[in-house]
Amino acid sequence: MKRTLENIENQFETFQILNEEGKIVNEDAMPDLSDEDLKEIMRRMVYTRILDQRSIALNRQGRLGFYAPTAGQEASQLGSQFALEKADFILPGYRDVPQLIWHGLPLYQAFLFSRGHFKGNQMPEGVNAVSPQIIIGAQITQAAGVGLGFKKRGENAVSITYTGDGGASQGDFYEGINFAGAFGAQSIFVVQNNRFAISVPVEKQSAAQTIAQKAVAAGIEGIQVDGMDVLAVYAATKEARQRAVDGEGPTLIETLTYRYGPHTMAGDDPTRYRTEDMDNEWEQKDPIVRFRKFLEEKGLWSEEEENELIEKTKEEIKAAVKEADNTPKQKVTDLMDIMYEELPSNLKEQREEYSEKESK
């Protein structure tokens, strides 16, 4: 019997364009991005890093609720989002708020989501996305459905969904990529492999050497990308998008990345499962540091510009917090009203009860 596993694993080398020193190591794969595009990518990464720092602080002050830190994953999150068109549909995981913001969700609404206010989940007209999924993997089968819907309608659009290395163990992950393959759905599945599902290391998730190779079993394209290299993530996503709309099927993208912070702000302590050496090793690969070097080398970025951006970002965050503060509190009757198109009899009766309570 011929053994195939080794041959398959050898196919999944990590795709990289920009190395840790900020040097282009794969000129042929360099995506066609204008100087302005490159600067925009940098601005978004810096903005998102600052937003993460401020969100953590706001959470500690009790001014934000549920928050899953994003620092370290900017290239994976924003490089892939930057490759999308407005018509594309994002089905995010719980850590993927930055992609929503850059796809059009106003920042104050992202704060409302964190605070547990339903207005944070209402995408503005034309923002093709749903709020972050909490059940690990549930968004993956849904993304296959959106991708199939786009195919049936002949639209020049894709669905893109995000999960982590733990998510790639879920049944819904396999069902989702398999359905997408079987139906030729216009979908992209991004697995941000940040090495830990809360505390469980990726090595304990699976015997598979890469998550990308799981694509093989579903008969779809798979690629492993350096998830700290924003150019590689962008190029891989752009290509996957093109294949999807050209009718060449879905793609699984594994990005190798790292979250510097805890799983969420709800009491997770990464020192219980990660070493300082490991943290330091990954900080050497930082997506912003290497991209800054690359841009500075090209004369496209300066410390001054970055500081200006940081100040502006902080102001924007302050304004968004204020706007979130000024949003009227939600009432139980508001929640009743969004359950069904029309209130059924049981809720009608209960609504009267709460309407009276809430008017007092």
Next chain:
Amino acid sequence: MAQMTMIQAITDAMRTELKNDENVLVYGEDVGQNGGVFRATEGLQKEFGEDRVFDTPLAESGIGGMSIGLALTGFRPVPEIQFFGFVFEVMDAISGQMARYRYRSGGTRPMPITVRSPFGGGVHTPELHADSLEGLMAQQPGLRVVIPSNPYDAKGLLISSIRSNDPVIFLEHMKLYRSFRDEVPEEEYTVELDKATVKREGTDVTLVAYGAMVHSSLKAAEELEKEGISAEVIDLRTVSPVDYETILESVKKTNRAVVVQEAQKSAGIASAVAAEIQEKAILHLEAPVLRVAAPDTVYAFTQAEEVWLPNHNSIVEKVNAVMNF
């Protein structure tokens, strides 16, 4: 008018809506060329093409999740879960996801999905093919649970369900699929959701039932009549939300009620109905509200099925108990 079995009426409802609305999609395991294991989708793929009526890979959670994605792109999906005992495989997609999507999105993402599935016992199936799991669904806010008891209602209720902009779990009792025929109009019509109907008028006791137990209740009512007891029989048709108005009106007249379900006593919806009756009409009651249900075991192995399932005799017994209280 045509004479149709319930399964023919169900096929006819899907045909009607596939014709009416190009966003309607019908799919599931063996649903395409094979026409479904019960033939509920017989001929539909041939008539409407593979793009609109199709087979899926064998994975219920995938079917549920895909339905949500299709709804997000403006389709009106009508997926089939081959047997409702398989619902455990798709619980998150139904209860964790489609039931909550409109709410989660602050009212902006409706889920016009109708999940059809055969359920109920008495047809000697292997394990997990015969459970009455409507109670699981009825306990999930955001869903509607519809259970027809006859061909006419099946067509009208299914058309209403498909047109609903909220998710509906449409449960088809396997024993009723081909057990009798009814006059069913060939043209389109709807039967309103959330509305029960009085199947038989009576003055002494109210029998509240749904699905196959409507027929057992009617049979019991006939026998009771011979004993001089006049039973009113209500068919809930939608079991979540329940039309309490119709029930309470009847109970205030008869002053006695027995709630009948095929599900186990601790499952189903009879407990909720009994609780609501005593909350709203206790001063009208001459006796406690009793329940007819199966015992609280896992669904019976086939050889014990006939004894395990409630029937008209168990209903007559409980009615006698409330009459002699």
